[in-house]
Amino acid sequence: MNDDVSLRRLAEVLNGASPDAVHSAVIDHLEATLVGSVVDILLVDYPQRSLHSVSWPNVVEINGTPAGRAYLENSLVVLENQTWVPLDAHGACLGVLSVVGPELDTEATQHLIDCATIIVRAMITAERVTDTYRRARRKDRMTLAAELQWTLLPGRGLASPAFALAGQLEPAMSIRGDTYDWSVDDGNLTVLACNGMGEGTNASLLSSLCVAALRNARRSGLPFEEQLGLANDSVWAQYGGKLYSEAIVLSINSRTGAAQVIDAGSPRLYRLRDGKCRRVELESQLPLGMFEGTRYGPQLLNLRSGDRLVLVSDGALATPQQPDKLNDTALTATIVRTAGLTPTATVRALIEDVWTAAGEDDLTDDAVAVCLDWHQ
Numbered sequence: 001m002n003d004d005v006s007l008r009r010l011a012e013v014l015n016g017a018s019p020d021a022v023h024s025a026v027i028d029h030l031e032a033t034l035v036g037s038v039v040d041i042l043l044v045d046y047p048q049r050s051l052h053s054v055s056w057p058n059v060v061e062i063n064g065t066p067a068g069r070a071y072l073e074n075s076l077v078v079l080e081n082q083t084w085v086p087l088d089a090h091g092a093c094l095g096v097l098s099v100v101g102p103e104l105d106t107e108a109t110q111h112l113i114d115c116a117t118i119i120v121r122a123m124i125t126a127e128r129v130t131d132t133y134r135r136a137r138r139k140d141r142m143t144l145a146a147e148l149q150w151t152l153l154p155g156r157g158l159a160s161p162a163f164a165l166a167g168q169l170e171p172a173m174s175i176r177g178d179t180y181d182w183s184v185d186d187g188n189l190t191v192l193a194c195n196g197m198g199e200g201t202n203a204s205l206l207s208s209l210c211v212a213a214l215r216n217a218r219r220s221g222l223p224f225e226e227q228l229g230l231a232n233d234s235v236w237a238q239y240g241g242k243l244y245s246e247a248i249v250l251s252i253n254s255r256t257g258a259a260q261v262i263d264a265g266s267p268r269l270y271r272l273r274d275g276k277c278r279r280v281e282l283e284s285q286l287p288l289g290m291f292e293g294t295r296y297g298p299q300l301l302n303l304r305s306g307d308r309l310v311l312v313s314d315g316a317l318a319t320p321q322q323p324d325k326l327n328d329t330a331l332t333a334t335i336v337r338t339a340g341l342t343p344t345a346t347v348r349a350l351i352e353d354v355w356t357a358a359g360e361d362d363l364t365d366d367a368v369a370v371c372l373d374w375h376q
Contacts, residue, residue, distance in 0.1 A: 010070030017338040019126035023054040036102030044095045054136045070096045072345040090118035091159025145175035153162035162254040165372040166343035171350045178313040178366030193267040210245040224251045228296040235289025244289035245348035262300035266314035277332040309372040315365035343371035
């Protein structure tokens with residue numbers, strides 16, 4: 001069976017599989033194709049610390065393992081009789097495909113890489129209607145607030161010829177409303193990091209309203225600055241200024257690199273260019289929902305090929321009231337140190353630094369990090 005026929009057969013098998021049995025269909029198909037091999041699917045957990053088998057109780061740590069390296073570097077890893085293939089499509093890496101058995105030749109290895117894209121697309125589609133894969137990624141029960149917060153996220157990564165980006169949310173024990181969002185439409189990339197007020201379910205509901213309002217305005221075709229105006233009015237209508245959401249939003253033309261930025265609160269933007277990292281100083285505007293009728297004016301930012309942008313929420317940043325977090329010096333040092341890593345590995349490193357700064361204490365606030373590499 002040649003590669004094209006095998007790939008078509010895999011697609012047919014997955015199209016006919018029950019959503020909660022996509023992983024079983026993948027394993028059965030590949031083990032029949034790669035005679036003598038044992039195949040497994042390992043999905044990354046929510047904090048990006050370990051990879052979890054969907055088929056049986058098996059957890060592989062990301063740090064210091066070949067499987068973890070395949071995930072973080074988004075690249076094939078081969079060691080003796082085992083191969084790990086990242087399960088990635090359009091920059092969204094779900095985990096890795098593990099194959100143990102007879103040594104694979106170049107053709108068989110390339111076939112696995114081609115299969116991975118089909119597998120990811122099938123699993124992303126299946127995940128909309130089954131809890132099987134979300135359940136596999138968690139070892140502890142989530143709070144309702146955390147469930148709301150994680151469900152809100154657009155994914156872990158996104159990539160195109162013009163850019164590659166990744167995001168990571170590290171929830172505090174009691175959710176504080178930090179989140180991120182992105183979308184690419186008609187050659188325009190929108191990226192958001194926001195921090196809602198409150199705690200627990202109330203904070204998650206506020207963030208959900210804010211993100212939904214921005215999505216609604218964007219999908220309705222409103223100009224960039226009017227999107228934030230609508231979100232402001234939506235939050236105000238619900239909370240009357242008692243609760244609001246601080247946010248930073250970018251709208252980037254993926255053909256030219258011309259960006260509009262609106263800074264509506266505490267999240268910060270950093271740019272790494274030519275090996276030097278600096279905070280992008282922006283005009284601070286009012287948070288979303290603080291006052292009725294607030295209107296926003298974007299600032300311009302031009303990106304160059306090779307630029308890296310990093311957005312972080314206030315949960316990662318030190319203040320006089322909470323000094324056990326990252327200050328500007330530590331944050332910029334980490335951004336420079338991780339310049340050669342993928343966006344996925346970079347946001348993970350930033351979140352690990354937040355934990356290191358907190359010491360042995362639980363986080364007192366959520367922390368969001370988003371990393372965008374610009375290629376155009």
